[in-house]
Amino acid sequence: MKLWCGHPATPHKQSSPFVKERRRRRSLSQADVLIKMLRAARTRRKPLELPAILKAGIAQHSARFKEIRDRGFQVVNEMERTLEGIVLSRYWLRYDPDRDGGRK
Numbered sequence: 001m002k003l004w005c006g007h008p009a010t011p012h013k014q015s016s017p018f019v020k021e022r023r024r025r026r027s028l029s030q031a032d033v034l035i036k037m038l039r040a041a042r043t044r045r046k047p048l049e050l051p052a053i054l055k056a057g058i059a060q061h062s063a064r065f066k067e068i069r070d071r072g073f074q075v076v077n078e079m080e081r082t083l084e085g086i087v088l089s090r091y092w093l094r095y096d097p098d099r100d101g102g103r104k
Contacts, residue, residue, distance in 0.1 A: 009033050010057065030058050031067045038068075038075065038093040047078065047090035065091070072097035 008027035033056060041048040053061050065075055074095035080088045 031064045031071075034058055034061070034064050035068060035073065038073075038091065039096065039099075041091075042093040042096075047092050049091075050089040053091075 009030050009032070034053070037052065037056065038048050050061075058064055065077075068075060072095075073093065076092045076094050078090045078092065080090075082088065
């Protein structure tokens with residue numbers, strides 16, 4: 001059962017700087033916003049960090065990553081524990097089926 005798959009992003013999330021297609025589509029899903037954030041981070045050769053995802057207000061980000069992976073994207077999660085015991089989580093977009101074509 002997919003409760004929130006394809007759920008539209010809120011107006012605040014749709015006005016995010018990562019969302020430029022909003023004129024062409026009626027509404028973007030949270031997964032679409034997350035993909036745009038991952039693509040922007042990959043362009044900068046940096047990971048997308050969890051605080052940025054939380055700041056964007058993506059609900060249940062682990063479910064959104066599963067949804068993205070089911071669409072053919074390869075997203076790698078990298079976790080690191082600091083000396084203070086804080087767990088840092090980063091996400092790398094390794095394969096984008098829309099932009100990378102046949103190379104994987």
